[in-house]
Amino acid sequence: MGLLEDRRARSGLLADEYGLAHAGLLGQPNRRDIAAMQSRHNIVPDLMNWARQNPVEAGATAVSMSPFEPFATAADVGLSAKDVYDAVQKDDWRGAAISGGLGLASAALPFVGYGAVKAVRGAGKAADLPADPLIAHTNIRPGGLNVADEIGGLPMPSLAISRADHPLTNFGDITLLANKDMAMPSRSTNVWPNDAYTGRQPRGEVDFVDHRSAMKKFANDPKFSHLSDRDYAFHMFDGFEGADRALRTVNAAVEKGLDPKKFASFDDMHREARQVAGYLEDGVGGRGLLDYGETQRLLPQGFTDSGNRKKPKPYTLDNVMREMKRDGAGFAQSEGFNYGPSSFRAAVSPRLGGVADVKKSRGRIVTAAVGKEAIETFDKKYIALVEKVAKASGRDGYQAFDSAAGYMEDLMARRDVSWFEDIPKHLQDDIRDLAKEAAELPTTYFEAKPRRAVGLDEFVGAIVPEKITPETEAILQKHGIDRVFKYGTEEDRIALFKKFPDLMFSVAGAGLLAAPVARGMLADDQQPY
Numbered sequence: 001m002g003l004l005e006d007r008r009a010r011s012g013l014l015a016d017e018y019g020l021a022h023a024g025l026l027g028q029p030n031r032r033d034i035a036a037m038q039s040r041h042n043i044v045p046d047l048m049n050w051a052r053q054n055p056v057e058a059g060a061t062a063v064s065m066s067p068f069e070p071f072a073t074a075a076d077v078g079l080s081a082k083d084v085y086d087a088v089q090k091d092d093w094r095g096a097a098i099s100g101g102l103g104l105a106s107a108a109l110p111f112v113g114y115g116a117v118k119a120v121r122g123a124g125k126a127a128d129l130p131a132d133p134l135i136a137h138t139n140i141r142p143g144g145l146n147v148a149d150e151i152g153g154l155p156m157p158s159l160a161i162s163r164a165d166h167p168l169t170n171f172g173d174i175t176l177l178a179n180k181d182m183a184m185p186s187r188s189t190n191v192w193p194n195d196a197y198t199g200r201q202p203r204g205e206v207d208f209v210d211h212r213s214a215m216k217k218f219a220n221d222p223k224f225s226h227l228s229d230r231d232y233a234f235h236m237f238d239g240f241e242g243a244d245r246a247l248r249t250v251n252a253a254v255e256k257g258l259d260p261k262k263f264a265s266f267d268d269m270h271r272e273a274r275q276v277a278g279y280l281e282d283g284v285g286g287r288g289l290l291d292y293g294e295t296q297r298l299l300p301q302g303f304t305d306s307g308n309r310k311k312p313k314p315y316t317l318d319n320v321m322r323e324m325k326r327d328g329a330g331f332a333q334s335e336g337f338n339y340g341p342s343s344f345r346a347a348v349s350p351r352l353g354g355v356a357d358v359k360k361s362r363g364r365i366v367t368a369a370v371g372k373e374a375i376e377t378f379d380k381k382y383i384a385l386v387e388k389v390a391k392a393s394g395r396d397g398y399q400a401f402d403s404a405a406g407y408m409e410d411l412m413a414r415r416d417v418s419w420f421e422d423i424p425k426h427l428q429d430d431i432r433d434l435a436k437e438a439a440e441l442p443t444t445y446f447e448a449k450p451r452r453a454v455g456l457d458e459f460v461g462a463i464v465p466e467k468i469t470p471e472t473e474a475i476l477q478k479h480g481i482d483r484v485f486k487y488g489t490e491e492d493r494i495a496l497f498k499k500f501p502d503l504m505f506s507v508a509g510a511g512l513l514a515a516p517v518a519r520g521m522l523a524d525d526q527q528p529y
Contacts, residue, residue, distance in 0.1 A: 188452050
């Protein structure tokens with residue numbers, strides 16, 4: 001162990017100090033901490049920037065206290081697997097940080113932890129190691145990110161708690177990664193052991209501040225002034241965003257050579273433009289409606305009893321939060337749609353009350369492949385039971401199935417079911433048995449729902465597509481999200497989660513993987529869940 005102590009004393013800045021901070025033992029390093037490290041150890045800024053952008057490699061490389069010395073390698077340190085195991089057994093965290101020459105951050109970074117795991121196992125010692133850490137994240141589209149930047153945050157975002165190697169990638173091609181604390185049960189955050197189908201953020205709508213003036217300016221545009229439908233060209237599209245995309249598509253096609261004078265209507269021009277420019281994502285393509293006037297984002301308020309549209313409110317964070325709270329968006333099944341067996345699972349799964357409940361339910365998070373058979377079997381049982389309930393009610397048709405599904409959810413939620421026909425007791429018992437089965441089903445992720453507005457600056461990093469626009473990148477940088485990694489394929493996207501070992505967690509109360517060490521070294525309340 002003398003060699004280990006010597007190397008720890010001479011080197012291992014990023015392993016001992018920066019790495020430990022990322023392991024959660026010293027806390028997430030802020031800019032002041034990093035500046036102090038640079039000054040104290042004469043570490044050049046480029047080196048520290050590299051460490052911040054590559055925490056896995058940083059934790060895996062013992063860096064000399066002199067910035068001019070090369071990175072220490074496993075051969076430099078020359079530690080054996082026995083040295084690694086001894087360091088871990090002694091709870092010598094700083095010693096273990098350089099174990100095997102990998103400079104593992106407290107032997108805790110899960111995706112470089114394989115080095116320590118291999119060394120420990122190579123020493124012939126049994127180890128029960130957490131091999132599938134969790135990570136909290138949310139996915140968002142570029143347009144949604146623009147709105148969040150505009151109004152000052154995300155109102156009640158849904159967060160997925162998934163395995164880090166099998167993250168949720170639906171609902172948006174931008175992933176924002178969060179600290180564990182944002183996704184743990186608390187007074188302000190609800191967590192369920194599946195997708196709870198909580199309420200979504202209302203989209204709102206965009207319109208010109210002076211619609212008439214903007215449309216007049218469009219009609220006078222030389223590219224479009226000859227069109228027969230110039231006065232109502234955008235009424236055929238799905239709101240302002242649909243019309244804006246159509247105009248951006250047309251302008252992108254014009255830039256590629258499309259002659260607008262060939263067409264008698266905007267509809268014909270847009271149809272041809274789509275063949276030339278293809279489908280455009282938000283913020284991509286030629287110039288859009290914003291060229292013709294100032295816009296505003298509004299929150300629709302529905303209609304009066306007489307059918308007149310109520311005056312919309314400004315789309316502010318406060319107004320959106322007020323509406324979502326009114327609609328109970330922070331609670332399960334508040335989305336308002338029936339997804340069949342998925343909705344039933346959400347309706348009957350109790351909310352997790354604390355970290356102890358998360359620990360107890362942890363084993364339910366599996367890969368889609370592992371859980372597929374159990375879910376498919378359950379879905380078949382659910383459909384068969386709904387059909388029996390519908391038949392027993394005497395109703396028929398699609399509405400009978402939908403009503404029977406609603407009755408089953410209301411029965412399990414102990415809500416009033418007098419609106420439905422009397423159902424035989426044996427079917428009610430079958431519903432309760434199915435609910436118990438649902439509560440034990442595997443899932444690919446838990447849903448966490450902060451019942452508050454979450455600032456973009458609360459997220460630690462982002463995984464974004466290669467085609468991300470400069471405007472979207474600027475928003476991330478504006479809010480201090482400087483750990484941004486780009487992907488080209490879905491496989492790349494999933495692999496990039498490895499860049500955030502400091503956000504992975506698997507031990508109750510520890511914030512991260514406390515260490516990939518043998519079970520028995522931790523107190524009972526710190527065991528992996």
